[in-house]
Amino acid sequence: MKILATYNIKGGVGKTATAVNLAALSAEGGYRTLVWDLDPQGAASFYFRIRAKVKGGAAGIVKGRRALDGAIRGTDYAGLDLLPADFRYRHLDIALADARHPERRRARLLEPLADSNDHVIHDCAPSISRVSESVFEAADALLVPTIPTPLSLRTLGQLLKHLRDVPNTPTVLPFLCMVDRRKALHRQFCRWAEQASVGFLAAAIPYSSTVERMGLRRRPLTEDAPRSPATTAYRALWEETLQRLVGEARLGPSRQEVKAMLRRLERGEDLVGEAAPADD
Amino acid sequence: MVTPSPDSAEPTGTEPSVFSLPEAGGEGDGASVFARLAEAFTVRAGPGEPLDRTLIDTFDARLGRGGGDLWLERGAERSALLWHRRGLRTPPVPLDPVLLDNGALPAFAEELPAGRLRDEVGALAAPRRLMPTVRLVGQRHGLDVLDGVRKTVARVVLEERVAHAPGRRQGRRLPPLLRVVPIRGYDDHRRVTRFLVEQLGLTPTADGDVAAALRSVGRQAGQDPCTPRPELTPEVPAEEAVRAVLKELLRIIRITEDGVDDARDIEFLHDFRVAVRQTRSILGQLREVLPERLVAHHRNEFRWLGQATGPARDLDVFISDWPALLADLGPELSDDLAPALAYLRRERDAARRRVRKALLSARYRRLVEGWALQLTRPVHGPALAEVSIDEVAARAIERAWRRVRRKGRRLDAEAPIADYHDLRIAAKKLRYLIALFGGVFDKRRTKQAVTVLKRLQTTLGDAHDAAQQADRLRAVAGALRDDRKADTATLLAIGRLIERIEGRGAALQAGSREAHEQFAHRRNRTLFTRR
Secondary structure (H helix, E strand, C coil), X not given: CEEEEECCCCCCCCHHHHHHHHHHHXXXXXXXXXXXXCCCCXXXXXXXXXXXXXXXXXXXXXXXHHHHHHHCEECCCCCEEEECCCHHHHHXXXXXXXXXXXXXXXXXXXXXXXXXXXXXXXXXXXXXXXXXXXHHHHCCEEEEEECCCHHHHHHHHHHHHHHCCCCXXXXXXXXXCCECCCCHHHHHHHHHHHHCCCCCCCCCCXXXXXXXXXXXXXXXXXXXXXXXXXXXXXXXXXXXXXXXXXXXCCCCCCHHHHHHHHHHHHHHHHHHHHHCCCCC | CCCCCCCCCCCCCCCCCEEECCXXXXXXXXXXXXXXXXXXXXXXXXXXXXXXXXXXXXXXXXHHHCCEEEEEEXXXXXXXXXXXXXXXXXXXXXXXXXXXXXXXXXXXXXXXXXXXXXXXXXXXXXXXXXXXXXXXXXXXXEEEEECCXXXXXXXXXXXXXXXXXXXXXXXXXXXXXXXXXXXXXXXXXXXXXXXXXXXXXXXXXXXXXXXXXXXXXXXXXXXXXXXXXXXXXXXXEHHHHHHHHHHHHHHHHHHHCCHHHCCCCCHHHHHHHHHHHHHHHHHHHCHHHCCHHHHHHHHXXXXXXXXXXXXXXXXXXXXXXXXXXXXXXXXXHHHHCHHHHHHHHHHHXXXXXXXXXXXXXXXXXXXXXXXXXXHHCCCCCCHHHHCEHHHHHHXXXXXXXXXXXXXXXXXXXXXXXXXXXXXXXXXXXXXXXXHHHHHHCCHHHHHHHHHHHHHHHHHHHHHHHHHHHHHHHHHHHHHHHHCCCCCHHHXXXXXXXXXXXXXXXXXXXXXXXXXXXXXXXXXXXXXXXXX
């Protein structure tokens, strides 16, 4: 079982759309897939038309396996299940803090799921909390959607810096998201990410109204717009993620790599700052 | 996405949820059931869609016997492969298939797209070819049962199907099947099932898709067609029982002969040869229950057939073992040995051509056709023919067991490889008797006997293969040297490989002696004798 998470300290960067679409692609590829909606807002649950409520709430989840197994719901798609969000997840931090070894506690919750799932994809809430710490501990890879703006990049830098102190650092897979190629800054960012080899995945998700419409249609893009450019981009992102997961048994960048990456990121910010031309 | 497909077992294994319905137009048919469901639940009917589904398995049903069903489902817009491990709580998962230019499936599991399906199917099916077993063509109607936000909470699927044997136009209509498919985390399928049983009076059927479909083309679910299954009872007269077994073996020879030519699925040739060897073995070991003229001529002819197909099988095994033999030797040595492998492949191709020639010959045709005739023609046999099979088989098994014991006791560290070979053949003969006639004895005892014997056979078989491979490599080295097709590096590499194989062979011979000691232990005596 491989554990993934879509994560960013910033909100509104496309985490949920990424989690939902990658999960649909994973299931379409024949992998038994579970989405764990960890965001109390419950957007992933909403996309799948599943009620955002878990019996026992946060405390029930932390308690143990039975609660977790019983809370899983089948989506309308074969091979794809969801562990719904619950508004009471906002207390998950407290429940985890009350447990012994909170980071390991949540990782242990995932163990029984290994028999029935090939991929577990967490849709995390923004911000750094006890919950996100526990995800860092358990995940094989963190997918970090990053809007091509200096502020977003700065946040990515903050995350990488923070991960230096996390034991069992997961592989960090940042990728550009909500790319609007009409904007010169976005274009320049994309070029920079490509050329400077700062560890961004090659696939980039375009800014698209098709993705926004997911909230109305409440279906993953593979169902709603299978041939749209956004779907194609998610497909490329999924294939690249799979290659990273299966092809390279790398469990995360080393401290030196993170340091180097940060330095490169900083250089990138300068570069963009100097050259930022007017939009088209 | 493709609707989850049915499977042979219950989707969750917890309650009956498959119903056999009358044909369309009859009372209580699918349309009327759907109408009643629409009255009782919030539903969304999907458009009726053509159903075209082919059950894929290996020739010897490895997937079915391994507890899985692989369906290739062809839809109007897309096709999908559905793999379902029976007994798991998860429903089958659809996968985008890789279709070849002619629209057919990849022939081997290794050619499937990377993922769980390839891993699981590959583990069960390798090294055998994947092939269509039965095709179901018809119409499928789906009805989603919805909750308040129009989320699917249960699914009802009605299928009307005609089953076709591969390549056959003529099919056989199967009764329409109604299936209630649960959605994880929702209990609503129970409500639907209860409604069908209590309100509509439907009776669940235990007969799933696979069993019914296979039966319609004359096969049994989960059965290897290459396993002889004579219907024997202990009191059947010996001659009748032996004839029944020989007929089964002839059936296997006939169903595998087309595949013998298959250079990639080498198990056809193996199954064919096993049936030939078993026939020969029975003609030798139980000749006293058969008329003399039936035995003499055919024993000789089956020996010819065995000899004509032997080299090809040996080379098949050698070539498929090659990567394992080279393991840990390093890539350089592997490069140096490439000419040897190429030579073995050429030899194998030539041996296979000889097999093809033998099977196309008039001699082979005369043999199988004449043998079929002989087996059905009533001939008055010798006196022992009337004795019950349990008597005769028990005596033969005991005799064969004594032979194995005697030959094994002769072995010591100095024994020539020929003695191991003799023991291997004797053990094989005993195994055949147990495999073919064990059904008339206590099942547990038979199973134990096979386990004890198998251990011995495995080490003997490996020791034999090692000796043969070393000999063959010597011959290869000689031929390459004579033809000047090998440089010094290749000849040295062959020498190293021979050394390695012989080292392994010596260990296997010691292992065989030890295995024989265990086999011949007093505690196992009752497994093979009546005392």
